[in-house]
Amino acid sequence: MLFGKYVNKFYYKYFWFFFFGIAALIIVNYYQLLIPEVFGKIIDGISDGSLFSDLSLLNKYIGQICMVAVILFVGRFTWRYCVFGAGVRIEADMRDMMFLHSEKLSYAYYKKHKTGALMALYTNDLQTIREAFGRGTIMLIDFVFLGSMALFKMFRLNTILTLISLIPAIAIGISFVSIGKKMEEKFRIRQKAYEDLSDFAQENFSGISVIKAFVKEKEETKEFNRINDDNYNKNMSFLKFYMLFNVILILVLNLIISVLFAGGAYFVIDDPNKFSTGDLLAFVSYFNTLTWPMMAIGQLINLRSQAKASLSRVSVLLDEIPDINDNNVVETKIEGKITFNHLNFCYPDATENILNDITFTIEKGEMVGILGKTGSGKSTLVDLLLRMYNVNENSILFDGIDIMKISFKKVRESIGYVPQDNFLFSDTVRNNIAFACDDATDDQIIESAILSDVHDNIVEFQHGYQTVLGERGVTLSGGQKQRVSIARALIKNPPIMIFDDSVSAVDTKTEEKILSNLNELRKGKTTIMVSHRISTVKDLDKIILLDGGKVVAIGNHEELLKTSSLYQEMVKLQTLEEEVK
Ligand code: ATP
Ligand code: MG
16 A cells, blocks of 8 residues: 555545455455364364264364355455556556656656656556555555454464464564665665666667667677666665565564464463364464464565655656646737747756847748758757747747747647657658648648658558558668658648758758749748758748857848858858769
8 A cells, every 4th residue: 555645546546446355355364264263173173083973063164164265266356356456557547647747748858857767667666556556455454454363363262372472573563664764765776776777778779870880889788787787786785685584584483383382282281171282273373374464564564665765756757847838828820920039048957048139030931041050059949939948038929929928739730840850650651741630641641752752762662651660660761761751740731830950861952852842832831941051041032040049140042142251151161062072
C-alpha cells in the first residue's frame, strides 16, 4: 500500500478490487489456520488410537481438509486476481497520466532532461509502485490478519510459549522499522545508477553512427563498463543489506522454533491433557505460519521505502508545471501577417540574449527568406514563432495580435513547419506524410510528395508508400528525409509555412524545382524560407539578413547586393564555392 498526492485517488477508483481482494485474503487467512488444528487432532487421534477405532472421525477430518483446500483455491485465485489486478491497472493509469503530462511539457524541458532518465521513470519506478499496491497490500493484510489470528490461536494453546516467541518477534519488527530509512536511501541511489545506465545506452544507440565513424567503440565500451559496474555495485550494496536482514531473520526464527520444541516438550511431559503432542505440533505450525507475517512486515517496509522513493521521482515529473500556457486568450484567425517588434530573447538558464531588437514585418502572402550564417539565431527565431518559448508582450504579432494572447495550439495549427533536423517517425512513408492530417486521402499524399519532389523516390521502394522508415525499416538519405518532411508540412497547406534549412541536403536543381512548386502552391499565403544558402532565398520577395542575433539588412536580392556588405561577402563566397564544385 502506498499513499501520496498522485496515487490516493486509485483507492476510490479500484475500491471494489481492493474490497473483494482483501475480503478473499482474510477468508484464506482464516481457513489456512484451520489446517494445523485438524492436523493436531489427527496426531492426537493417532497417539491415543481413537482415530483407528472410529473411522468416521478420520473421514470427518479428511472432509474438513478437502473443504479448506477448495476454499483456499477459490480465495487465493480471487485475491490474486483482484489485488494484483488493481496494481497492474494502477501502473497503466499512472503511465497514461505521466505520458499525458509529458506531452504538455515544453520543448525547453526536453532540452534539459535526458530521454534515458525519463524512460527509467516509465519502467523501473512504475514497476516498484505497482508492487507496492499489489504485493504491498497482501503483506499488510497478512501481517495484520494472519499475524493476529495465528497469535490468537497460539495464545489459546499456550500463553507462556506464545510470550517466549513474541519477544524476539517484536525485536525484529523494531529493527526493521529502523532500517526502513536506510533502505530507502540505498534504493534511491540504486535507481539513480539505473537512470545513468539507461541514459548512456540510449544516447549511445542514437549516436552509433558517430561512434563508429570516430572508431570510439572501445572507449564507449570502457565507459559503459564503468557505468555498469557502478550500477552493479549499487545494486549489490542494496541487495547485501537486504539479504543480510533476511538471512538473520530466518536464523532467528529457526532458533525460536528449536526453543519452542524444547519448551513445548516440557509442557507435554508435564501435563499431556492440558498440552498434548498434537497441540505442540499445531502450536509450532502456527508459529511457522506467523513467520510469514513477520517477514512480510520487513519486506513491506522495504517495498514501501522503494515505492516512496519511486513515487517521489515520478512526482517530480508530474509536478513540473508546463511553461507554455494560455492566458487571456483572444479568439482570432491567423491570416499570415507577422510582425516582430523589438524582440529580445534569452534562453531559459542562459545569461545572454540570443536575439536582439528584432524588428521587421512579413505581409500576408509574402515569400520571405531569413538568411544568416550558422549560429546567427535563425532556428531560435522560428522556435519563437511556433511559441516553443514565451516571449515578451507585443514582441511577436500575428495579424496585429500578440502571440502571447493567441492560444498556442492555434498558433501551431496555423503554421506548417519543416524542422531543421527533419525528424521522421518509425512508421510508413504514408503515415509520416499524413501526420498532420488524419483524414488525408492517398491522392493528397501523392500530390504533396510530387510537390516536394520525392514521389519518384518513394515509388521505387519495394513497398512504395507503405515502406516503414527508421529503426525497423528503410533508412532514407538526408535529401529524401528532407523532402518527406516537406511533404508532411505541405499537406497541411496552412496560412503560414516555415522551412528551416529544408533544402540544404538536396542539389540545386531539385532545390529549384521545389521552390518553383512552392511558388505556385503558396500564392497568397505566407512562406518563410530559412537558409544560409543564397540560392534558396535570392528570388524571394524579401530577405531578412541576420547576424549575431541581430537584423543587419532587409530587402530583395538586388537591394541587398547594393546595400549590405555582409550579403555581398556571402554571395562572393558561395559563388566561389559553386565554381570550385
Ligand atoms: P544553423 O544555421 O547552424 O542552424 P541557427 O542560425 O539556426 O544556426 P540557432 O540554432 O538559432 O542558430 O542558435 C543560435 C544561438 O543560440 C547559438 O549560439 C546556439 O548556441 C544558441 N542556442 C541554441 N539553443 C540553445 C539553448 N537551448 N540554450 C541556450 N543556447 C542555445
Ligand atoms: Mg538552425
